Amino acid sequence: MSKGREAGIDEDQCQQGQDGGSWLWDRPVGEPRATLILAHGAGAPMDSAFMQEMAQLLAARGIAVLRFEFAYMAARRLDGKKRPPNPQAKLLEQWRAVYLQVRQQVAGPLAIGGKSMGGRMASLLADELNVDALVCLGYPFYAVGKPEKPRVAHLAELQTPTLIIQGERDALGNRQAVAGYNLSESVRLHWLVAGDHDLKPLKSSGFTHQQHLLSAADAVAAFLCR
Template identity: 75%
Template sequence: MSLLRNPARRELSATLVLAHGAGAPMDSPFMDDMALRLADRGISVVRFEFPYMAMRREDGKRRPPNPQKQLLECWRQVYAQVRAEVPGKLAIGGKSMGGRMASLLADELGADALVCLGYPFYAAGKPEKPRVAHLAELRTPSLIVQGERDALGDRPTVEGYALSPVIHLHWLAAADHDLKPLKASGLTHEQHLESAAARIEAFLLP
């Protein structure tokens, strides 16, 4: 399994395995930016690609994500590989789909923490079909960084869910699924990404 690493730039206190979302690779601008910000804050970041995205890297052809069973098995393999290599706190998570897959395995793997960026609580346009049943029973300490107007989980809808008490939600004002705020809000994407990184640092390095 090919891994992309951003070692912590100061004394290592935690490692975060970060999976990509459904449509963008592990080295997308969003993933690169977040990995660098976290590395600056003392969190080592390890990234990988699910099989369908690795194939796209080889031949350039866009494909839908692999079946969930295959995505989860890939996560298990990556976690086992990284766990054997790194000491100390090991968290898992990801952007959108990558974070959702991690959330399905966090308890099984015994991960120290879960970090999700833009969690897909439901498919776009289908809030009546939430994907939250397992989140009510989650035992792994979890942080979800979510835009208030995320089309896959906006604040009014998500606040109506019965989520496990171990889940901490960090809301970003006027932000979308990529944590970008409306220009009219007066806030910037840079500010929101920095806020997300700071909150992850406080969560993983208390």
């Protein structure tokens, strides 16, 4: 993945959130077309290569992106010790706090979402918070090897306009398995050929990881600015 920034993007701006952690903003030059709060997945921080690249690509397309870290990940940053995610109730509590603070700071459309677990937690709150849109990158439809135990009940009733970017061979939600789930009409799926949970395709597919990330960014920007 590219380590540089596309032309026209301001440098990340670090902000201290009321949740006690640091936030990272990627802002487009000029007025943003929309704002997306993007949460990280269970095992990687807010400045992982994937999160960094997506934030930069979206900012280049006019989307302001705010990244934050859940408490367990912020603690790992301080002492280097790996921890499991906080209990779901605590994750949701932090999501609510971040959203309310950001809503006070920005005008215009405000969406929430995230990578894997971060997106799933956002999906549990989207209707409650009455957000403008939900974006999930690599949604964890089920635990590895357990497609018969999907975590999708709330997705059948979801009212918030939702975009899920998913690799066809995602170990947490492949195309064949997801086709059998009952999802709300508000949920739109954007499949990436032979992509895995990080949207990385098989070499034999003829696509590169960068092409899939660009495709994902294009789809998200078009969805948020529809």
